[in-house]
Amino acid sequence: MLDHIVEGPLAWRADTISATDWQMPMPAQCLAELEAVREELRREPLPTWLLDPADYPLDACAALMKEVRRRLDEGPGLAVLERLPVENYSLEETTRLFWLLGVLLGRPVVQTIDGQIMVDVTDTGIKKTIGVRGFRTNTGQLAHNDNSFNLCPPDYVSLCCLRKALEGGESRFISYYTVHNELMRCHPDLLPRLYRPFYQDRQGDFHAGESQTVFFPVFEYAEDLKVRYTHFTIPAGYQTAGLPFAGEDRAAFEAMSEIADDPELYCAFTIQPGQLQFVNNHAFGHGRTAYRDPEDKALGRHMLRLWHREWGRRSYSG
Numbered sequence: 001m002l003d004h005i006v007e008g009p010l011a012w013r014a015d016t017i018s019a020t021d022w023q024m025p026m027p028a029q030c031l032a033e034l035e036a037v038r039e040e041l042r043r044e045p046l047p048t049w050l051l052d053p054a055d056y057p058l059d060a061c062a063a064l065m066k067e068v069r070r071r072l073d074e075g076p077g078l079a080v081l082e083r084l085p086v087e088n089y090s091l092e093e094t095t096r097l098f099w100l101l102g103v104l105l106g107r108p109v110v111q112t113i114d115g116q117i118m119v120d121v122t123d124t125g126i127k128k129t130i131g132v133r134g135f136r137t138n139t140g141q142l143a144h145n146d147n148s149f150n151l152c153p154p155d156y157v158s159l160c161c162l163r164k165a166l167e168g169g170e171s172r173f174i175s176y177y178t179v180h181n182e183l184m185r186c187h188p189d190l191l192p193r194l195y196r197p198f199y200q201d202r203q204g205d206f207h208a209g210e211s212q213t214v215f216f217p218v219f220e221y222a223e224d225l226k227v228r229y230t231h232f233t234i235p236a237g238y239q240t241a242g243l244p245f246a247g248e249d250r251a252a253f254e255a256m257s258e259i260a261d262d263p264e265l266y267c268a269f270t271i272q273p274g275q276l277q278f279v280n281n282h283a284f285g286h287g288r289t290a291y292r293d294p295e296d297k298a299l300g301r302h303m304l305r306l307w308h309r310e311w312g313r314r315s316y317s318g
Helices: 028-044 059-074 091-105 176-186 191-195 235-243 247-260
Strands: 024-025 076-081 119-121 140-143 156-161 171-175 195-203 214-217 219-221 224-226 267-269 276-280 284-288 302-308
Touching: 024 059, 028 059, 028 091, 059 076, 059 091, 059 276, 091 156, 091 235, 091 276, 091 302, 140 171, 140 247, 176 191, 176 224, 176 235, 176 247, 191 219, 191 247, 195 235, 214 235, 235 247, 276 284
Parallel strands: 024 076
Antiparallel strands: 076 276, 119 302, 140 284, 156 276, 156 302, 171 267, 171 284, 195 214, 219 224
16 A cells, blocks of 8 residues: 655646646657658558557657657656647548557557457447446536556557537546545545455456456555556446445445546646657546537547556457
């Protein structure tokens, strides 16, 4: 258990972090390298998932993504690159270039039980309920860790914005080191409970014969803090398991949720078309407000998403 208050760049608050800590320009040399790759792939096309950055002259892009990863590991846990000119690219071209940058960050892994390695984050019209994953809906989500309800959550999450929402969809980010600090200050009696397992519902992505729930602690600490927190899936896990969500279990969960939703602790922005967003998925949380699309769903909010994990297999369960 982490037993002391953490200071420094990992434990930021809204008033101690500035946009310059996480915003990064896309250098002209990187854009030139990507344009050269785009032209080469027009002449010599390859399936996206076979593309390897080592096959192309991408030295500036490699250096850029190395700095992105440093900021994710040693800094605010968030980096936003400004930007790819997606208005000049086809969807296939954007997908290929996003993939190459993603591979430079870390090994992409599967995100769904049916084997999708890049997913579309967009409103499918389905309402959020048990068994429906949030990225397929327009429902607001408190800051959370992607795939906290799986055996092997990703280390990093990458997004490429193709279109923003008509209204809403503000992105929010929080440091779980700061959340942990606040729990230690305000709820020292409840903090140890968060180091013991909670049920989480697996949101429909599990095989026949497997349990519909997992049972993991919210906090783990060795050299670094690792968090498995999603506001929806923990109460849903108890409902699925047929168990009461009450007493110390609920009190600890609600204490953390209240802190994680405190606007004095999180930073926020609305992602714009062409921006690339990268998040440390272990020690930092990301979420969004609810959003509304135009009547023409073809013009609605649309992101491409990759997950990255250097351990386990590339498969969904890892």
